[in-house]
Amino acid sequence: MSDFDVFLKKAGDFHGHICAGIALGTRISLAALNYLGLKPGVRNKNLIVYAEIDRCMTDAVQVITGCTLGHRSLKYVDYGKFAATFVNLETGKAVRGTVKEYFSNEDTIEKTLEKLARIPDSELVTLEEVTVKIPETDLPGTPLRKAVCAVCGERIMDGREVHDKGKILCRGCANGKYYREKK
Ligand SMILES: [Zn+2]
Ligand SMILES: [Zn+2]
Incomplete structure:
Protein backbone atom coordinates (compact mmCIF):
# COMPACT_ATOMS: atom_id res chain seq x y z
CA MET A 1 0.00 0.00 0.00
CA GLU A 136 4.00 34.30 21.01
CA THR A 137 0.49 34.08 22.46
CA ASP A 138 -0.47 31.66 19.65
CA LEU A 139 2.23 29.09 20.41
CA PRO A 140 1.64 25.78 22.19
CA GLY A 141 2.76 25.50 25.81
CA THR A 142 1.91 27.17 29.09
CA PRO A 143 -0.37 30.20 28.69
CA LEU A 144 1.65 33.42 28.75
CA ARG A 145 -1.29 35.54 29.87
CA LYS A 146 -4.53 35.11 31.78
CA ALA A 147 -7.15 37.78 32.45
CA VAL A 148 -10.70 38.11 33.73
CA CYS A 149 -13.43 40.04 31.93
CA ALA A 150 -14.73 43.03 33.89
CA VAL A 151 -18.25 42.52 32.50
CA CYS A 152 -19.01 38.78 32.46
CA GLY A 153 -16.34 37.68 34.94
CA GLU A 154 -15.17 34.84 32.72
CA ARG A 155 -11.53 33.89 32.40
CA ILE A 156 -9.66 34.82 29.21
CA MET A 157 -6.52 32.95 28.17
CA ASP A 158 -3.58 33.76 25.95
CA GLY A 159 -3.89 37.51 25.52
CA ARG A 160 -7.31 37.49 23.87
CA GLU A 161 -8.56 40.24 26.20
CA VAL A 162 -9.49 43.69 24.92
CA HIS A 163 -8.55 46.93 26.67
CA ASP A 164 -11.47 49.32 26.58
CA LYS A 165 -11.37 52.66 28.42
CA GLY A 166 -9.18 51.29 31.16
CA LYS A 167 -11.22 48.09 31.51
CA ILE A 168 -10.27 44.57 30.54
CA LEU A 169 -13.04 42.90 28.53
CA CYS A 170 -13.46 39.60 26.72
CA ARG A 171 -14.00 39.81 22.97
CA GLY A 172 -17.66 38.84 23.36
CA CYS A 173 -18.41 41.67 25.75
CA ALA A 174 -16.29 44.14 23.79
CA ASN A 175 -17.36 43.37 20.23
CA GLY A 176 -20.70 41.59 20.52
CA LYS A 177 -21.29 37.88 21.03
CA TYR A 178 -22.11 35.17 18.51
CA TYR A 179 -24.82 33.92 20.91
CA ARG A 180 -27.60 35.50 22.89
CA GLU A 181 -28.45 34.66 26.48
CA LYS A 182 -31.96 33.34 27.04
CA LYS A 183 -33.38 35.58 29.66
ZN1 LIG B 1 -16.23 14.44 3.51
ZN1 LIG C 1 -16.94 39.19 29.05
Whole structure:
Protein backbone atom coordinates (compact mmCIF):
# COMPACT_ATOMS: atom_id res chain seq x y z
CA MET A 1 0.00 0.00 0.00
CA SER A 2 1.24 3.48 -0.81
CA ASP A 3 1.45 6.27 1.79
CA PHE A 4 -1.56 7.81 0.10
CA ASP A 5 -3.67 4.65 0.51
CA VAL A 6 -2.64 4.21 4.15
CA PHE A 7 -3.39 7.80 5.15
CA LEU A 8 -6.51 8.08 3.01
CA LYS A 9 -7.93 5.19 5.02
CA LYS A 10 -6.88 6.72 8.37
CA ALA A 11 -8.33 10.12 7.46
CA GLY A 12 -11.52 8.49 6.20
CA ASP A 13 -11.92 6.56 9.47
CA PHE A 14 -11.63 9.78 11.47
CA HIS A 15 -13.89 11.78 9.17
CA GLY A 16 -16.57 9.13 8.74
CA HIS A 17 -16.24 8.67 4.99
CA ILE A 18 -13.74 8.94 2.18
CA CYS A 19 -14.56 11.81 -0.16
CA ALA A 20 -12.73 14.10 -2.57
CA GLY A 21 -11.98 16.55 0.26
CA ILE A 22 -10.35 13.84 2.37
CA ALA A 23 -8.29 12.72 -0.61
CA LEU A 24 -7.19 16.30 -1.32
CA GLY A 25 -6.30 16.95 2.31
CA THR A 26 -4.28 13.74 2.32
CA ARG A 27 -2.36 14.71 -0.80
CA ILE A 28 -1.67 18.30 0.35
CA SER A 29 -0.53 17.16 3.80
CA LEU A 30 1.76 14.41 2.52
CA ALA A 31 3.32 16.77 -0.03
CA ALA A 32 3.84 19.56 2.51
CA LEU A 33 5.29 17.28 5.23
CA ASN A 34 7.63 15.74 2.70
CA TYR A 35 8.74 19.23 1.67
CA LEU A 36 9.42 20.17 5.30
CA GLY A 37 11.15 16.87 6.06
CA LEU A 38 8.56 15.79 8.64
CA LYS A 39 6.90 12.42 9.19
CA PRO A 40 3.18 11.90 8.51
CA GLY A 41 0.82 10.21 10.96
CA VAL A 42 2.63 11.22 14.15
CA ARG A 43 2.26 14.20 16.44
CA ASN A 44 4.81 16.69 15.17
CA LYS A 45 5.62 18.92 18.13
CA ASN A 46 7.39 21.46 15.95
CA LEU A 47 4.64 21.84 13.42
CA ILE A 48 1.82 24.37 13.24
CA VAL A 49 -0.77 24.24 10.48
CA TYR A 50 -3.04 27.05 9.33
CA ALA A 51 -6.09 25.49 7.70
CA GLU A 52 -8.05 27.80 5.41
CA ILE A 53 -11.33 25.88 5.29
CA ASP A 54 -13.65 24.13 7.75
CA ARG A 55 -14.58 21.29 5.43
CA CYS A 56 -13.63 17.65 4.86
CA MET A 57 -10.09 18.50 3.78
CA THR A 58 -9.11 19.82 7.19
CA ASP A 59 -10.01 16.54 8.92
CA ALA A 60 -7.41 14.82 6.76
CA VAL A 61 -4.88 17.55 7.58
CA GLN A 62 -5.41 16.89 11.31
CA VAL A 63 -4.96 13.13 11.02
CA ILE A 64 -1.87 13.27 8.82
CA THR A 65 -0.07 16.13 10.58
CA GLY A 66 -1.17 15.24 14.13
CA CYS A 67 -1.97 18.95 14.59
CA THR A 68 -5.15 19.72 16.50
CA LEU A 69 -6.96 22.73 17.90
CA GLY A 70 -6.50 21.33 21.41
CA HIS A 71 -2.72 21.30 21.04
CA ARG A 72 -2.79 24.82 19.58
CA SER A 73 -0.98 23.37 16.59
CA LEU A 74 -3.97 23.77 14.26
CA LYS A 75 -5.10 27.30 13.42
CA TYR A 76 -8.30 27.94 11.52
CA VAL A 77 -8.28 30.83 9.09
CA ASP A 78 -11.74 31.40 7.67
CA TYR A 79 -10.87 31.93 3.97
CA GLY A 80 -13.07 29.20 2.50
CA LYS A 81 -10.15 27.94 0.40
CA PHE A 82 -8.76 24.48 -0.26
CA ALA A 83 -5.41 25.48 1.20
CA ALA A 84 -3.26 25.10 4.28
CA THR A 85 0.09 26.46 5.44
CA PHE A 86 2.51 24.19 7.28
CA VAL A 87 5.09 25.82 9.53
CA ASN A 88 8.12 23.95 10.85
CA LEU A 89 8.90 25.77 14.11
CA GLU A 90 12.33 24.18 14.39
CA THR A 91 13.65 25.34 11.03
CA GLY A 92 11.32 28.31 10.52
CA LYS A 93 10.49 26.95 7.08
CA ALA A 94 6.86 27.31 6.02
CA VAL A 95 5.02 26.10 2.95
CA ARG A 96 1.50 26.87 1.72
CA GLY A 97 -0.23 24.11 -0.18
CA THR A 98 -3.11 24.71 -2.57
CA VAL A 99 -4.94 22.48 -4.99
CA LYS A 100 -4.79 22.96 -8.73
CA GLU A 101 -8.08 22.78 -10.57
CA TYR A 102 -8.85 19.21 -11.44
CA PHE A 103 -12.55 18.76 -10.74
CA SER A 104 -14.81 17.47 -13.41
CA ASN A 105 -18.49 17.41 -12.58
CA GLU A 106 -19.11 14.34 -14.71
CA ASP A 107 -16.76 12.20 -12.64
CA THR A 108 -18.16 9.83 -10.03
CA ILE A 109 -16.56 9.83 -6.59
CA GLU A 110 -14.83 6.52 -7.44
CA LYS A 111 -13.36 8.01 -10.58
CA THR A 112 -12.31 11.18 -8.76
CA LEU A 113 -10.58 9.16 -6.02
CA GLU A 114 -8.84 6.99 -8.59
CA LYS A 115 -7.58 10.13 -10.31
CA LEU A 116 -6.45 11.67 -7.02
CA ALA A 117 -4.49 8.51 -6.18
CA ARG A 118 -2.58 8.52 -9.48
CA ILE A 119 -2.00 12.15 -10.39
CA PRO A 120 1.56 13.28 -9.52
CA ASP A 121 2.08 15.96 -6.83
CA SER A 122 3.34 18.42 -9.45
CA GLU A 123 0.00 18.31 -11.26
CA LEU A 124 -2.25 18.39 -8.21
CA VAL A 125 -0.61 20.41 -5.45
CA THR A 126 1.05 23.79 -5.59
CA LEU A 127 3.56 24.29 -2.79
CA GLU A 128 4.83 27.78 -2.19
CA GLU A 129 7.37 28.75 0.45
CA VAL A 130 6.04 31.54 2.65
CA THR A 131 6.90 33.18 5.94
CA VAL A 132 4.46 33.24 8.85
CA LYS A 133 4.98 35.45 11.84
CA ILE A 134 3.36 33.57 14.72
CA PRO A 135 2.54 35.69 17.78
CA GLU A 136 4.00 34.30 21.01
CA THR A 137 0.49 34.08 22.46
CA ASP A 138 -0.47 31.66 19.65
CA LEU A 139 2.23 29.09 20.41
CA PRO A 140 1.64 25.78 22.19
CA GLY A 141 2.76 25.50 25.81
CA THR A 142 1.91 27.17 29.09
CA PRO A 143 -0.37 30.20 28.69
CA LEU A 144 1.65 33.42 28.75
CA ARG A 145 -1.29 35.54 29.87
CA LYS A 146 -4.53 35.11 31.78
CA ALA A 147 -7.15 37.78 32.45
CA VAL A 148 -10.70 38.11 33.73
CA CYS A 149 -13.43 40.04 31.93
CA ALA A 150 -14.73 43.03 33.89
CA VAL A 151 -18.25 42.52 32.50
CA CYS A 152 -19.01 38.78 32.46
CA GLY A 153 -16.34 37.68 34.94
CA GLU A 154 -15.17 34.84 32.72
CA ARG A 155 -11.53 33.89 32.40
CA ILE A 156 -9.66 34.82 29.21
CA MET A 157 -6.52 32.95 28.17
CA ASP A 158 -3.58 33.76 25.95
CA GLY A 159 -3.89 37.51 25.52
CA ARG A 160 -7.31 37.49 23.87
CA GLU A 161 -8.56 40.24 26.20
CA VAL A 162 -9.49 43.69 24.92
CA HIS A 163 -8.55 46.93 26.67
CA ASP A 164 -11.47 49.32 26.58
CA LYS A 165 -11.37 52.66 28.42
CA GLY A 166 -9.18 51.29 31.16
CA LYS A 167 -11.22 48.09 31.51
CA ILE A 168 -10.27 44.57 30.54
CA LEU A 169 -13.04 42.90 28.53
CA CYS A 170 -13.46 39.60 26.72
CA ARG A 171 -14.00 39.81 22.97
CA GLY A 172 -17.66 38.84 23.36
CA CYS A 173 -18.41 41.67 25.75
CA ALA A 174 -16.29 44.14 23.79
CA ASN A 175 -17.36 43.37 20.23
CA GLY A 176 -20.70 41.59 20.52
CA LYS A 177 -21.29 37.88 21.03
CA TYR A 178 -22.11 35.17 18.51
CA TYR A 179 -24.82 33.92 20.91
CA ARG A 180 -27.60 35.50 22.89
CA GLU A 181 -28.45 34.66 26.48
CA LYS A 182 -31.96 33.34 27.04
CA LYS A 183 -33.38 35.58 29.66
ZN1 LIG B 1 -16.23 14.44 3.51
ZN1 LIG C 1 -16.94 39.19 29.05
